[in-house]
Amino acid sequence: MYGVRYKAVLSDFDYTLGDTTEGIVQCVNAGMDALGLPHCDADSVCHTVGMSLERTYEELTGDRDACNARVFSEHFLKEADRDMSHQAYFYDGVVDMLRSLKSEGIMVAVVSTKYRDRIAEIFESNGISDLVDLIVGADDVEREKPDPEGLIRAMEHFGTDPSETVFIGDTDVDAEAAFRAGVDFVGVRTGPNPSHEFEKYPKIAVLKDATGLREIVLDRI
Numbered sequence: 001m002y003g004v005r006y007k008a009v010l011s012d013f014d015y016t017l018g019d020t021t022e023g024i025v026q027c028v029n030a031g032m033d034a035l036g037l038p039h040c041d042a043d044s045v046c047h048t049v050g051m052s053l054e055r056t057y058e059e060l061t062g063d064r065d066a067c068n069a070r071v072f073s074e075h076f077l078k079e080a081d082r083d084m085s086h087q088a089y090f091y092d093g094v095v096d097m098l099r100s101l102k103s104e105g106i107m108v109a110v111v112s113t114k115y116r117d118r119i120a121e122i123f124e125s126n127g128i129s130d131l132v133d134l135i136v137g138a139d140d141v142e143r144e145k146p147d148p149e150g151l152i153r154a155m156e157h158f159g160t161d162p163s164e165t166v167f168i169g170d171t172d173v174d175a176e177a178a179f180r181a182g183v184d185f186v187g188v189r190t191g192p193n194p195s196h197e198f199e200k201y202p203k204i205a206v207l208k209d210a211t212g213l214r215e216i217v218l219d220r221i
Contacts, residue, residue, distance in 0.1 A: 006217050008107040008160045010151055010183070012169035013119055014049045015191035016210055017094050017110070020122070021046055023080070023087035028060065030079035031072035037061060046192045050113055050171050052144050053077075077115075085121035091190060093211035098131040100214050107158045109134035111150040111167070111177075116140055134158070146173045148181035155181070166204075168213055175201035186216060 014020055021042055028048075029039045040060050048056040053073040058064055101108055108131065110119055116137030123129045134157050136150040143149045155165055162182035167174065170191030178185035179201045187198040187206040198206055205216060 004104060004106065004218060006106065006166045006184075007164040008109065008155065008158045008166075009101060009213065009217060010109045010111050010154050010165060010167040011210070012050065012145075012167075012171075012174050013110050013112040013114060013122075015046075015170040016168060016174075016188055017098075018088055018090040018122070020088040020114075021049070023085075024049060026087070027076045027079040028056070031057065031074075031076040032060075034071055034075040035068055043192075049192075050145070050173055052113060052138070080115075080118060085118060085125055088122045088125075090126065091209060091211075093209070095126070095128055095131070097211045097214050098128070101217060102131055104218060106217060107133050107160070109136060109154040109158070111136045111145070111154055113138045113144050146176035146180065148177050151177055151181040151183060155183075166213075166217065168210060172197035172200050175203060178203075186213060 011017055025042050025045045028045050032039055044060060048059050051059065053076055054069045057069040057072040098108060110132055112119055114137055116135045116139055119135045119137060123132055134154055136153050138144055141149045141153065151167055165183045166186060167178040167183050168186040168188060169175065170188050171193050175185050175187060175198055185201065185203045187203050188210050189206065190209050
């Protein structure tokens, strides 16, 4: 039988639960078109996933002009509103893992730099909105990850302490957010960033993918 090690699971979305790379590349290049800049390839874009739009623009172009970043962001979001959720997919086994956690009464939240409605659409289009209790998006916080604000908001919503909460993600940005929020962190290797980045911050495990989270959350007793 199992005992519950954590009451709440908080998770990043991109490269942790699923993949929206195709849609993100399309949105990035809509922003580049608006500024008359050359398109970016998927390899370049995927390393910026999880960053704010302003930082994404700077990373891809080297341009720190705030006005240009704003134009880029506006056109990125306009394109995302049009089509992004239909190009997203969950990794194999992730939906079953979430369903298993919910069946054990675990509260589940997604904390992401994506906008809340965008993530909600992805869950809705897959018919699994019931598997997530809360979504904290970029539009719900003043400071995005690695600031711990989103994680703290989720814990306040659930009424859980850091000791009762675990956060799973694919980057050192996620690991830093967990560290600053005082919660345990689990890394996954499904993202494009090298797993040695996790060495900078405490973690309880680094998994091949998120499906292994169930065995961490539910202790065998």
